[in-house]
Amino acid sequence: MIQALLSHSWKEQFRSAVWAKNLVANIFLGLAAIMITAYALLIGIFLKEIVGAILPDTDPLSIINSVVIYYVAFEFFIRFFLQNVPVLSIQPYLHLPIRKAKMINYMLGKSLLSPFNVLSLLFFAPFAIRVVNSANSTGQAVGWLLFIVGLAFMLHYAIILFKKKLSEHPNLIFYAFIVIAGIAALDFYGIVSLSSISSEMMSTVLATPYLGAIPWLATVLFYFLNFNFLVNNTYPEEISIKKKEASVSGDFAFLKRFGHKGELMATEIKLILRHKRPRNTVMFSAIFLFYGLIFYPNPQYQEMEFIFVFVGVFITGIFFIQYGQFLLSWDSSFFDFVLVRKSTFKEYIEAKYYLFVLISTIGFVVSLGYGYFGWKIVLINFCAYLFNIGINVFAVMRIAMFNPKKIDLNKRAAFNYEGVGAAQFLIAIPIMILPYLIYAPLAIFGYADLGIILTGGAGLVGFILREKSLKIITDYFVQNKHKIAAGFRAQ
Known part of the structure; x- marks a missing residue:
C-alpha cells in the first residue's frame, strides 16, 4: 500500500503540467539544499572553534547549553514560515477499500523527510562527539544529543498541528505572537533569563541522560494529536460544513x-x-x-x-x-x-x-x-x-x-x-x-x-x-x- 501511494505521488509530480516549468527552480533549490547541508555540517564540526573565537576563555559546552532554547525558538520561526504541511489528495481514495488511518499514517510519516529534521543533527552531532563526549561519558553525550534532536522532531509535528488549527482559527497567530513577544520582552529586560533556564535544563539532561527521551515522548504525543485531527477532518462534507460555518462567522459586517x-x-x-x-x-x-x-x-x-x-x-x-x-x-x-x-x-x-x-x-x-x-x-x-x-x-x-x-x-x-x-x-x-x-x-x-x-x-x-x-x-x-x-x- 505504501509503495502504491509513493508511486502515485511520484507520478503526480512528473505528470504535472507545470513540472517542466518548475524544473529550473527545483534544481536551484536542490543545489541550495546541498550547500546549506554542507555549511551546517561544517559549522557543527568547527562549532567548538567558532565559540572559542567569539567568546574566548569560556567553556564551549556551557555556552551551547545556554543558547539551546534560542536555537529552538529560531527553528520554530523558520519552520513556521518554510515547513510545508503534509498534503495527500485523499479524496480520490475515499471510495476505495483502503483504511483512512493507513493513508494518514503514510502522510505523517512521509512528512519526516524534511531537511529541517536533519539540521539539528548536523549542527550538534559533531559537537557532541568532540566536546560533550570528551568532557562526560558516552551515555551522557548520547542523552544530550537525543534531547536536542528530539526537540527538532517535536517541533516538526507541533508546527503541522499549529498550522492545521490556524486554518480554522486564524486568531491563534495573534495569541501566539503576544505570548512570544511577552516572553521575549521578559528576557530582554532581564526579568526572566532564558539563557539560565536553557543552561539549567541542559545541565539536568547531562546529569540524567534518560531525560533525553522526553522530547521523543512529546513527539509521539503530537503525532497522535495530528492523527486525530486529520481523521476528524478528512471527508469533503466535513470540510464543506466548516467552510459554511466560517463564511457565516466571517462576514466582516x-x-x-x-x-x-x-x-x-x-x-x-x-x-x-x-x-x-x-x-x-x-x-x-x-x-x-x-x-x-x-x-x-x-x-x-x-x-x-x-x-x-x-x-x-x-x-x-x-x-x-x-x-x-x-x-x-x-x-x-x-x-x-x-x-x-x-x-x-x-x-x-x-x-x-x-x-x-x-x-x-x-x-x-x-x-x-x-x-x-x-x-x-x-x-x-x-x-x-x-x-x-x-x-x-x-x-x-x-x-x-x-x-x-x-x-x-x-x-x-x-x-x-x-x-x-x-x-x-x-x-x-x-x-x-x-x-x-x-x-x-x-x-x-x-x-x-x-x-x-x-x-x-x-x-x-x-x-x-x-x-x-x-x-x-x-x-x-x-x-x-x-x-x-x-x-x-x-x-
Missing part, C-alpha cells in the same frame, strides 16, 4: 458601512485568511512590526536618525509592501470574473487602496508602543505613516501593475516563487528613495526635524489628493485590463 467598497475589502480579507500564501504574507507583516526593536534600543543608532525614517516607513507600510506587490496577481485565477462583475473598476482599485490604508493605520497604532524609546520616534513614525498612505502606496500599486504574473492560491506558501517578476525588484525604489528625496537634503544642512515634518506633509497632501492618484491608476488598469487578463490566461 463593520466594513459594510463603507458601501460596496467595504464589501470588496471584506472579500479581499477573506481571500487572505483562506489561502496559505497571502495569509503567510500577512503573518510576515505582523512579525516585522517588531522590526524597530533592532534599532530603537541600540545606542549606536541613536545618532543615525535617517535610519529611523526607513524603519518608520517599513513598519507602517510593511503590509502593502508585502501584499501590494502582487496587487493583481492574487486575483489572477478569477481575473476574468473581476472584469465582468457589477463592481466598477474604480471601486475595485479603491477597495484595495483603502484596505492598505486600514492595515497601515493599524500598524501605526501598534507602533505607538515605540514611544517608550522617545516621542521623537512617534513623530517619525507618524510622518512615515502619512507618507506611506499618501505617496508610497500609490507608487507600489502602480509598479505592481507592470506585467503581473499569475499566482495559484491553492499552492504551498514556502519556496513558492509564482508571481515574482520585474515589478517585485522595482518595489524597493519608492520605499528606499522617495522619503529621502525630501528628508535627506534638509537633514544634510542641519534641518532634520523640518525634513521629517515636510515628509509627513507631502504624504498628507498626497492623501488629500488621493482621488486624482486613484483615477490615474484606474485609468491605467482600464487601458491594460485585457492585456493583463491575456497574460494570466497564457500562464
